[in-house]
Amino acid sequence: MREKHAGSTQTLLSRIMNPKYVMVYATVIIFLIIYIYGAIRYGSIGFTTLRTFVNFFTDNAYYGISAVGMTMVLITGGIDLSVASVQSLTGMLIAYGYTKLGISPVYTMLLSILIGVGLGILMGSAIHYLNVPPFITTLTGNFLARGVCSLISRESISIDHPLINELAGFKITLYHLVDGQWEKIKPITSISLPVLIFILMIILGTILMQHTRFGRNVYAVGGNEQSAKLMGLPVARTKIAVYAINGFCSALAGIAYVLVVKSGWNMALQGGELEVISCAVIGGTLLTGGVGYMIGTMFGVLLKSVIPALITFNGHLNSWWGKIATGALLLLFIVIQKAVVSYTDKKKA
């Protein structure tokens, strides 16, 4: 009711052009520019097919799932460096549990989600009650998860369990209407389970952040923790819950990763936490807190996948040029983002 009231005082255009969405628009526009460039350059060799587009989701689905939680953490003004290790630990638990100990993956999946949430609550409490910087707390969490992972096993363990195989093989093949008949889209395009989870998490995250009291608390805490406290908002509960949700997302992302690689390795996804953070930041989330949208994060993930795709389509660039190109595009992106923001700020003033 209240929102309808607020809407009536603003025109639709001014609501859309609200400066707080500018970052998200910048992300979308840059994604479109790169995509159109790729379409013009490599359209003839299949860059524009739906399959390539779905692959943008598939490539980084596990990073995307984790980025949903990370966006929330960043909005509170925190950071979580433990996500990649928790994903790796999840994979290791499932792999070691089934292959070496014969425990059904169902139990190890539940256990790893519990561990993710538990570690999140622990780190959130340390950050809130002990006032330890989030960077250091979660770095310790990162070391802990990675170390435990290495203590379990130092070698890659493959998983061959019917449930995992079935889940990994789960696909929704897309059809389209041709002359009144449903036919498979060519080249055959299908959506795998990790992509479904990713999209579901983005939707859930958007609802949670935009349409619930909890979401508003998260924005308030990130905007100014002191004011939020003085306003009587449950700061402690919100912060700890955010880290717990992030732990849940990491464990879920770990499960998605297991579905992709069907194995557990102690050094898997090393440095992945920064990939996840950069996804969120490219999506317009500010590390200082208070600003960020799930939809932006989704486009951040897509941008992360479109760059390697371009390099693959080019076919002449060495893999290590990929690193430099990623860095350069990151730079380009941030600078453009900065320019857009300072322009709108000036205009507002």
Place this chain on the structure above:
Amino acid sequence: MKKKRTFLIPLLLGLVLIAAGVFFFARVCRLKDTVYKNYKVSLSDASISEVFHGNLDEAGVREAFNAAVAKNEKNTPAAGDADLLSEMSAGQDSAGAEPEGAQELQDAGQAARGEETEALTDASVTEDGAGKAAASGKDAYETVFPDGLKDVNSIRTANRMIPILFGAGALLCLVAALLVIRAKKLDFASIMRSKITWAAIAEILILIVCLIVRPDFFNISYQPSTGMLYGSLIDIINRSSEITIIAMGMTLVLALGGTDLSVGALVAVSGAFALKLLRWDVTIYNTPGDYSVYPFVLVIIAPLLTCILMGCFNGFLVGQLQLQPIIATLILMVSGRGVAQILTNGKQFTTLYTPFRWIGQGSALFLPTPIIITVIVVAAVMIFVRKTAFGTFVESVGINRSASRLSGINAKKVIMIVFALTGFLSGIAGLIYSSRIMSCDSNNAGLNYETDAILAAVIGGTNMAGGKFSLAGTIIGSIIIRTIVTFVYYFGISAEATMAFKALIIAVVIVLQSEPVRNWMSKRAKARGAARGGVL
């Protein structure tokens, strides 16, 4: 206003005494080594002190010494012998390539065992020691002490002086510390509230645990062939030097309220560039050897300049464009390793160039070179930061950028200098790292150095939100991290699993250092101080 520097006198005197103690210690160690080399046996500590502490005349000493040697030769392989061997080879090994945890220890053990059997066969074939000495008409005593009683007496004095010198030196340093406390009017409560105190306490606790678990943890031995002291403590400081050097810059970056994630990548770039200049083209100079394609000065300076430039790039992004430091430095973190790989064409070069080896594996003043380089770098940075206004500028920019701009500080310049300095220091660390392995490794050089450096600074009491920083604390933090790693290696646990222990110990340290705990401790200390009715 002239500051009182009364504490400097006892401090310097104490350091001189400790240095003298180290010198005498090295002398005694050298004697032990000579005996070992000539007779393939080492005198255990007991027999040395038996000979030197007894108040004997020359004939008596000669008799006792020869008897000790003979006794040691009889029960070869002596226990002490194997100990010395394993210690030495462990030292040598760790001075070589980057340790691989359990692997390294196993290697060390095998090497020691190998040398031991070698020594045994040697002894059985040539009858060694006594036989050789008898052939030249000299007994053990004359071979070891060519100057007779004069040598014996100097060793005797050295033996007696060591504990006195060390003790007196430590005492004087303590006095200096007390004087500092008095001069700065620090009371017990504020000392307990200081993060450095807690970092130091944590380090001491870890060392005590090390001592309990492995009593030989503190052993230090001297090897004349390399002119270096070996031992776990020296190894810890030696190995922590890269992180210490980088953490000096990182501390300043953190004090600005930023973070530099690119240091690890810069380490890789610096090493790759240096190796590129040493080898230049693998197809022409296809075997690694003791040569350098470019002058050695260029090999050192060019990588450092590159790193300074890359640091300036970071500084430009953070200072001029006002980007968030984590993201700004993430760019170089991602692309820096790519640059390193392009420099070396994705290959791993190795070299055998002697001057380059000296940077990471050489020795100066009985100590490994990296320690000396670290001391020089730390001193230079400390003087630059604390003896000029620069440190204050950094703190003020870190606390409030716009306020410091209004008070006339050029924040952009300060940020630029700090990031350039961090780049330069990463470059030095990169040279040390690549000199240790005498090769470049674009993928693994400096891996996770950024997190280690940040941890070192934070354990040492630097505020991540900007503002207060402590370079001395950073050094302690860096040493704590390395102590944990060394300690865990002793158990033969894999390098990756070390992280779990690191995490546990760091968790304890940060909980001890956290604000509520420190406040509680200082409140208790204050209450106790008030009850006693005095300061300290």
